[in-house]
Amino acid sequence: MEKTLKKEKFNSLITGLKDQGYKTIAPKKDSNLVMLDEVQSADEIHLDHVQTNNSIKEFFLPKTEKILSYRIEKNKVSMEEPEGFAVKTVVFGSRPCDAASLPIMDKVFNWDCTDKFWVQRREATTIVTIACDKCDNYCFCTSVGLAPDSKEGSDVLLTKVSDDEYLVETVTEKGEKLVESLGTVFTPADNPGTETLNRQVATVENKFEIEKVKPWLDENFVHKVWAEFSTKCIGCGACTFVCPTCHCFDIVDECTMSKGDRVKNWDGCQFKMFTLHTSGHNPRSTQDQRWRQRIMHKFKYYVEKFDSILCVGCGRCSRVCPADMNISEMLEIIATEESQPVNKE
Amino acid sequence: MENIYKPYLMNISDMIDEAPGVRTFRLNFLNEDEGKNFQFQAGQFALYSVFGYGESTFCIASSPTRKDYIECTFRQAGRVTNALSELNVGDTIGFRGPYGNVFPIEEWEGKNLVFVAGGIALPPLRCVIWNCLDLRDKYKNITIVYGAKTVADLVYKHELKEWNARDDVNLVTTVDPGGETPDWSGKVGFVPTVVEQTAPSSEDTIAIVCGPPIMIKFTLPVLEKLGFKQEKVYTTLESRMKCGLGKCGRCNIGCTYVCKDGPVFTAEEISKMPDEF
Numbered sequence: 001m002e003k004t005l006k007k008e009k010f011n012s013l014i015t016g017l018k019d020q021g022y023k024t025i026a027p028k029k030d031s032n033l034v035m036l037d038e039v040q041s042a043d044e045i046h047l048d049h050v051q052t053n054n055s056i057k058e059f060f061l062p063k064t065e066k067i068l069s070y071r072i073e074k075n076k077v078s079m080e081e082p083e084g085f086a087v088k089t090v091v092f093g094s095r096p097c098d099a100a101s102l103p104i105m106d107k108v109f110n111w112d113c114t115d116k117f118w119v120q121r122r123e124a125t126t127i128v129t130i131a132c133d134k135c136d137n138y139c140f141c142t143s144v145g146l147a148p149d150s151k152e153g154s155d156v157l158l159t160k161v162s163d164d165e166y167l168v169e170t171v172t173e174k175g176e177k178l179v180e181s182l183g184t185v186f187t188p189a190d191n192p193g194t195e196t197l198n199r200q201v202a203t204v205e206n207k208f209e210i211e212k213v214k215p216w217l218d219e220n221f222v223h224k225v226w227a228e229f230s231t232k233c234i235g236c237g238a239c240t241f242v243c244p245t246c247h248c249f250d251i252v253d254e255c256t257m258s259k260g261d262r263v264k265n266w267d268g269c270q271f272k273m274f275t276l277h278t279s280g281h282n283p284r285s286t287q288d289q290r291w292r293q294r295i296m297h298k299f300k301y302y303v304e305k306f307d308s309i310l311c312v313g314c315g316r317c318s319r320v321c322p323a324d325m326n327i328s329e330m331l332e333i334i335a336t337e338e339s340q341p342v343n344k345e
Numbered sequence: 346m347e348n349i350y351k352p353y354l355m356n357i358s359d360m361i362d363e364a365p366g367v368r369t370f371r372l373n374f375l376n377e378d379e380g381k382n383f384q385f386q387a388g389q390f391a392l393y394s395v396f397g398y399g400e401s402t403f404c405i406a407s408s409p410t411r412k413d414y415i416e417c418t419f420r421q422a423g424r425v426t427n428a429l430s431e432l433n434v435g436d437t438i439g440f441r442g443p444y445g446n447v448f449p450i451e452e453w454e455g456k457n458l459v460f461v462a463g464g465i466a467l468p469p470l471r472c473v474i475w476n477c478l479d480l481r482d483k484y485k486n487i488t489i490v491y492g493a494k495t496v497a498d499l500v501y502k503h504e505l506k507e508w509n510a511r512d513d514v515n516l517v518t519t520v521d522p523g524g525e526t527p528d529w530s531g532k533v534g535f536v537p538t539v540v541e542q543t544a545p546s547s548e549d550t551i552a553i554v555c556g557p558p559i560m561i562k563f564t565l566p567v568l569e570k571l572g573f574k575q576e577k578v579y580t581t582l583e584s585r586m587k588c589g590l591g592k593c594g595r596c597n598i599g600c601t602y603v604c605k606d607g608p609v610f611t612a613e614e615i616s617k618m619p620d621e622f
Contacts, residue, residue, distance in 0.1 A: 067350040070396045077396050077437040081348055109593055112605065115592060116346040221599070221619040245544050248594035251350065251587045255397040262350070262394075267593070274595055275585050278423040281558065283584070283598070293597075301600045 002189040004197075007164040009185050010042035015180045017090050022126075025059055026092040027052050036094060047093060050136045051314060055244035056091060056098035057105070060121045061266075063241075067117065067251070068262040090178070092128045097141050097312040099129045099153035102246035107306040108247060118263070127253070129154035130166065135202040138315030139326040144210055146312055148202045159196040165330035201306050208331045210309070212338040217300040221292070225337065229330050230291035232323040239317035239325075240268030245298070245310045248274070269293045295330060347418030351591060352394055353379050356514040357432055358414065360372035363500040364493075367465060368430055369406065372440065379533040384443075385409055387450060388581060388609040389475040392589050393417060393429065393440025400621040402586045404608075405443060409477035415440070418468035418500060444589040445608050448473045449578060450480075453551045457542055459488040461564055463536045463556030467491055467500050469581045469608075470555050473507075481513060488515040490546050492523035492560075495524030517543045540571075547572035553579045553610075558622060565612055575613035582608050582615075582622070598622060 005013070017024050018040075026045045028037045034049040036056060069080040102122065109118035132139075132148035141147060151157050155175030158166035168186055170176040179186055189197075240246040250267040253260055267274060270290050276282045284290050302310035311327075318326040359371035374380030386409055402424065407415045409415035432438065441561040450473065458477060462470045477484050489508060493499045499518065519539040525531075532539050536556060544552075544567075552573050554564055557567045562579060565599035568578055584596035584603040591605040599619040601607065 067348065068352075072396055075436045077354055077439075079351065079354070111591065113349050113590055114346065116348060120346065247592070248586065251400060253394070253397050253399045259396075261395050262396075262399075264350070267587075267595070269594065277583070277585055278426070279557075289621065296599070297594070297597075301597060302403070304600050322613065 002115075003168040003179065003186040004161065004189050005158060005168050005186055007166075007168045009187075012043060013092075013182065013185045014039065014042045016185055020181060021088055021178050021265070023087050023089045024092055025089060025094075027094075036091065036098075039092075042309045045093060047130065050132070050134055050139070050317065051095060051319070051325055052098075053316075053320075054241070055314065055316060056094050056127075056241060057247070059091060059125065060102070060105070060118055061088065061247055061249070061264075064263050064265045065117060066261045067264050069259070070255075070262070071259045073258065085276075086119060086124040089121075089125040090128060091125060093130045094127060095128065095132055096129050096148060096150040096152070096154065096157070097146060097314040098244050099127050100141075100146050100150055100312045101314075102127070102153040104245055104306075104308045104310060104312070106248055107308060108302075111306070116202055125212065126155045126174050127153060128156040128158065128175070128178070131157060131159040131199075132202045132204075133200040134162045135204045136315070138318045138326070138328070139202075139313065140207045140315060140331075141202045141313035142204045143328065143331070144311050144313040149199070149202050160200040167197055167199065199289060204313075207328045208335040209339075210331075210335075210342045212335040214303055216334045216338040217296060220337075221296075225333060226292045227288040229333065230325070233287050233291055234323050235270050235272065235287050235290065236322060237268035237270040238320045239294070239327075240270055242316040242320050244312060244314060244316075248277075259263050269297065278287045278294075295327075295334075299331070350366075350588070352392070352400075352441040353383075355381060355440045356414070357436050357438065360434060360581050363418060363502070364498050366421040366430075367418060367498075368421070369416055369468075370429070370432075370438075370615050371407075371412075371414045372417065372438070375437065383415075386443070386447035388448040388469070388559055389443035389445050389467055389478040390469075390589070390608055391440055392586070393419075393425070393431065393443075394439035394589050395425055395479075396437075396439060397426035398425050398428035400439070400441070400587070401429070402583070402589065404469040404472060404581070405509070406471050408472055408479055410476055410479035418465075418471075420465050434615040441589065444604055445607065448476075448553065448581075450476060450608050451608075453477075454483045456484065456485040457488070457534060457545055457550040459490065459552045460482055461490045461536065461540055461544075461552060461554040463557070463560040464493050464498060465500065466557065466560075470553060471501060471504070471584070473553065478514070485549070486515065487513065488517070488543075490517045490519070490523070490536065490540050490543060492519040492534075492539060493524070494521050496520055496526045496529050498524070515545075535563070535568075536560050537567045540564055541567045544568070544571055547574075547577070551579065557583050568612075575616060576611050578612035580610060580612065580615065582610060584608075 109115040297309040354375040355372040392400040587593040596603040
């Protein structure tokens with residue numbers, strides 16, 4: 001039977017999850033930011049926003065995570081594996097674009113060999129998404145094949161149907177089990193049924209034709225647009241950190257003399273050090289090469305390797321960019337160039 | 346579930362200083378079972394770690410035909426290799442691998458081989474050279490052209506002598522002009538020039554080239570001029586790497602991931618890659 005979730009039941013929802021041993025992540029106000037973060041009560045949940053400032057990825061690929069501990073005694077080394085990193089979790093109220101990033105990222109962490117840190121966290125987590133009832137000019141999910149109410153990657157999708165009620169759609173078995181386990185937190189939908197409910201879903205304008213992007217990238221590794229567009233890039237890498245699909249990481253040792261951890265840290269292709277060889281040689285020594293790498297990786301390389309675009313159109317990279325670089329503007333230029341080349345040298 | 350980032354623990358059982366700042370370690374698995382089950386092929390690489398300092402990527406420099414140990418040769422250059430060079434026989438290091446693709450030495454059977462290496466790039470070829478020498482009957486003529494900046498910079502000096510003494514190996518050594526000593530009996534000149542003078546006929550011959558980018562850049566056209574088809578010329582690339590497993594996202598040249606699709610490529614494959622080496 002179709003169900004709805006009333007806002008007044010948020011309290012029992014969070015309590016119910018707590019009782020079942022779940023850690024709950026939800027959008028939470030943090031000074032002037034809205035961050036996905038652990039919440040203890042429904043009062044902390046903030047839903048009046050377009051997009052959380054952080055993406056969902058840190059709950060699966062933390063900014064820094066231990067992948068090994070070691071101890072050195074005299075010259076004997078012993079290693080210990082981290083445990084307990086995959087905690088039973090519900091992410092409540094993330095956006096459909098964030099949810100959609102997860103099956104895309106599953107591909108890189110599962111292909112060839114499995115990164116258990118990603119996979120086990122994925123298995124332990126249930127995603128309850130809330131469809132977007134508003135958007136801003138940075139949003140471009142519809143241009144990359146998604147929508148403000150996409151179900152990709154969600155276990156449960158909630159859609160606002162009135163100021164205090166959400167329609168509940170279970171997407172996966174995991175989602176179904178969660179909804180079932182919470183029992184009366186959810187209300188059976190009134191007759192005559194959900195089709196009459198007024199789903200409040202934002203309209204996200206389509207900004208470029210995605211099918212034009214890869215053909216252009218295939219032909220234009222060398223093109224003046226790369227340097228022209230990226231002149232203002234300061235290489236801060238903020239775009240890669242807020243991105244739900246940027247997954248590049250570094251591996252470093254953090255230690256005292258006798259013990260330490262080997263940790264995986266977020267890294268980003270916009271940093272000069274990212275590809276710097278010990279010899280001093282750098283295959284991507286200029287910022288336009290690094291900007292090209294970001295676009296190419298997302299819209300060509302990943303597509304060829306994994307048959308997915310490595311972008312969900314959340315727009316965070318452009319919102320956060322201190323130099324006001326806008327990825328969808330770049331993609332608009334590319335799609336336009338593909339149709340009617342004017343900049344070709 | 347297995348932790349793909351967990352290294353094997355290896356004991357440094359021997360070491361030799363090859364050249365200023367260049368050292369070879371002989372490594373043995375601390376866990377004998379891991380050692381017994383470990384297999385690799387010529388051309389593959391690994392991540393070597395000093396606990397507390399991190400991991401560094403370089404090739405396995407010994408041949409898979411020598412099953413009792415693994416050897417690696419490194420130049421003291423960065424944080425990890427400096428820490429490695431502080432270690433002694435009996436110390437423990439971490440080792441993750443083998444990763445990457447291999448030299449197709451079975452396809453080369455019955456052919457002539459010419460190996461061309463410059464400087465610290467002999468170690469990746471040493472693995473496949475010994476592999477082929479240990480299966481000597483399977484290959485026709487074997488030529489090795491090896492050059493370094495100076496006589497002192499030549500690595501594996503003892504093995505160069507050994508190869509020189511063999512009548513089934515044609516070894517040509519060279520040093521850059523100015524790098525020779527009074528008693529130097531090898532050639533003086535840059536590798537591409539020496540290759541042009543000494544390379545065997547390209548007929549039925551495979552060329553395997555490894556060296557600094559500048560050497561590769563000038564050697565490939567020489568080989569082409571000598572009639573080597575691009576698909577008969579092999580090289581092994583290096584890139585900054587962190588995972589070695591196609592996940593950390595930095596070693597790609599266009600769509601090609603050096604860690605998974607390489608490090609071994611033919612000159613033909615390289616010619617199709619974007620210019621981002």
